[in-house]
Structure formats: C-alpha cells, structure tokens
Amino acid sequence: MNATPSYVIRIATQEDVAAVVALLADDxxxxxRENTDGAATCYQxxxxxxxxxxxNDVLVAERDGQIVGCLQLTLIPSLxxxxxxxxxxxxxxxxxxxxxxxxxxxxxxxxxxxxRELGAGIVQLTTDKSRTDAHRFYENLGYTASHEGMKxxxx
Amino acid sequence: MNATPSYVIRIATQEDVAAVVALLADDxxxxxRENTDGAATCYQxxxxxxxxxxxNDVLVAERDGQIVGCLQLTLIPSLxxxxxxxxxxxxxxxxxxxxxxxxxxxxxxxxxxxxRELGAGIVQLTTDKSRTDAHRFYENLGYTASHEGMKxxxx
Numbered sequence: 001m002n003a004t005p006s007y008v009i010r011i012a013t014q015e016d017v018a019a020v021v022a023l024l025a026d027d028x029x030x031x032x033r034e035n036t037d038g039a040a041t042c043y044q045x046x047x048x049x050x051x052x053x054x055x056n057d058v059l060v061a062e063r064d065g066q067i068v069g070c071l072q073l074t075l076i077p078s079l080x081x082x083x084x085x086x087x088x089x090x091x092x093x094x095x096x097x098x099x100x101x102x103x104x105x106x107x108x109x110x111x112x113x114x115x116r117e118l119g120a121g122i123v124q125l126t127t128d129k130s131r132t133d134a135h136r137f138y139e140n141l142g143y144t145a146s147h148e149g150m151k152x153x154x155x
Numbered sequence: 156m157n158a159t160p161s162y163v164i165r166i167a168t169q170e171d172v173a174a175v176v177a178l179l180a181d182d183x184x185x186x187x188r189e190n191t192d193g194a195a196t197c198y199q200x201x202x203x204x205x206x207x208x209x210x211n212d213v214l215v216a217e218r219d220g221q222i223v224g225c226l227q228l229t230l231i232p233s234l235x236x237x238x239x240x241x242x243x244x245x246x247x248x249x250x251x252x253x254x255x256x257x258x259x260x261x262x263x264x265x266x267x268x269x270x271r272e273l274g275a276g277i278v279q280l281t282t283d284k285s286r287t288d289a290h291r292f293y294e295n296l297g298y299t300a301s302h303e304g305m306k307x308x309x310x
Contacts, residue, residue: 024235033236046238056232074231077211080179080246081188083201091235116309123309126281126302135303142307147281149302150293154271154278
C-alpha cells in the first residue's frame with residue numbers, strides 16, 4: 001500500500017507560469033481556450049497583473065518538484081452582505097496523475113484558510129454546467145449551487 | 156406621454172454609501188442580509204477597501220439628485236482563456252420607482268463599455284436561482300447561464 005503522496009502548496013512565481021498553463025490546457029474545456037505555448041507573452045503579461053495585485057494570487061501544488069495543481073484566489077471587497085469581503089476561486093486544475101488522491105481538497109482548504117485569515121466571509125466560484133464531477137467535488141466540500149453563473153464575451 | 160427619464164451614471168464616492176446601502180436593503184434577499192443603518196461602520200470600511208483598489212468600483216445612477224441604481228464592477232486578471240482579464244458584476248440594484256424604464260440596461264452597458272476599455276474579454280456575474288426576473292434581464296442583454304454559481308459561508 002502506498003503512503004498518501006505529500007504535496008507542497010504555495011503561491012506561484014513567474015517561473016511556474018508555463019507549468020500552470022500546461023495544466024490549464026490539459027482539460028476538455030481548456031484545450032479549446034488555451035495557447036499551448038506556456039511561454040506565450042499573453043500569459044506572462046497576465047501573471048504580471050496578478051503578481052502586482054494584492055487581492056490576487058495563483059496557488060500551485062508541487063510534488064517532487066513538479067507542478068501538479070493550481071487555482072487562483074481573488075479577494076473582492078464588497079458592500080453587499082454588510083460589507084463582506086468575498087473570496088473567489090477560479091481555474092482549479094489537478095494533474096491527471098494526481099486525481100482522486102485528495103489534492104483538490106487540500107488546495108481548496110489552503111485557499112479557504114487564507115481567505116478567512118484575510119477577512120473574507122464567503123467563498124464563491126463558478127463551474128461550467130458540463131463539469132458534473134466538479135459539482136460533486138465542491139458539494140462535498142460544503143459548497144451550495146445556489147446561483148446561476150452567467151457569462152458574456154466582450155469580443 | 157412622459158419622456159424617458161434621464162440618468163447620470165458615475166463612480167460612487169463615500170457620500171453615496173448610505174444611499175447605496177438603502178438600495179441593497181430594499182430587496183427580498185438584501186432585506187435579510189443588510190444592516191439598515193447605511194452609516195454603519197461596516198459599510199464605510201468596505202467602501203474604503205473598494206475605493207483604494209484600482210480593480211474595483213461601485214457605479215451609481217442618479218436621477219434628480221437621488222441615487223436610484225447601483226452595481227459593483229471588479230476586474231480580475233487571470234491566466235485562463237489565454238490570460239484574459241475578467242470583469243465581474245455584483246450587487247446590481249434598481250430603485251422600485253425606476254424599474255422597467257431601461258436603467259438596468261443602461262448601467263450594464265456602461266459597465267461593459269468600461270470593462271472593455273480596461274482590457275476585459277469577458278463579463279461574468281452570478282444571480283440567485285430564485286431571481287427569475289433577473290435571469291431573463293441578463294439573458295436579454297446577451298448573458299448565458301453556462302455555469303453553476305456555488306457559494307460557501309466561511310463563518
């Protein structure tokens with residue numbers, strides 16, 4: 001019987017961007033949306049915007065020096081709900097090799113703890129209606145699908 | 156026949172906070188969540204966090220010197236979708252006296268134009284599943300309910 005793998009969860013740096021992009025592209029929806037050249041300037045520029053923003057971080061999970069998970073955590077100051085700060089999670093991806101080993105739950109717990117320490121009172125995310133496995137995953141972590149998530153391209 | 160009312164749409168200042176809170180509280184869900192004292196320090200503190208954040212603004216609509224509409228616009232730098240910046244809209248409220256006069260559409264158009272000028276490629280929002288009128292309103296503006304909107308209280 002193998003021991004549970006051990007992961008390091010930390011805030012991403014510029015050196016992690018190509019590996020994070022590879023995770024984003026290795027996904028049924030991501031494959032249609034991402035540029036597989038992780039060194040593409042669009043990603044470097046986007047990461048710079050995230051890095052200088054005190055309300056945004058990308059988290060990564062590392063196993064034996066390999067990036068095997070990522071998510072983005074955003075804090076949104078807000079007037080609603082008596083001036084509650086919201087934490088928002090986007091772009092959660094776990095490498096195929098690590099799925100079912102508890103890493104997704106570890107990363108979400110890390111993000112929720114950080115959000116709470118930074119004063120957030122609620123965590124929110126949207127997940128494509130086609131991702132039924134993801135819906136179960138989040139419901140098991142205590143999330144409620146109380147809202148419609150609506151999108152509009154500005155192109 | 157009355158002329159279509161004329162609104163001024165602008166970015167909110169600290170002086171608008173009490174009027175915005177009154178709008179947020181005058182709503183079936185907001186009534187259960189908001190403190191009706193708009194001068195409550197929780198709102199002033201939240202507005203300060205919004206005001207110092209270059210990625211967050213509250214918009215208000217004014218008619219004859221009265222605040223009759225509000226929404227919050229947040230820009231979220233992101234690696235997903237080839238490093239696309241997302242615009243997010245929260246807390247859309249229109250005063251009961253102005254509903255059905257086109258103000259909501261004007262405010263959304265204002266927010267979308269600002270988002271596009273600031274480099275966003277997509278606008279997103281979540282709306283409670285009980286707000287069926289709001290779903291129709293957003294669908295008429297070109298939004299697609301492609302996602303589940305999931306929330307978890309951190310309290």
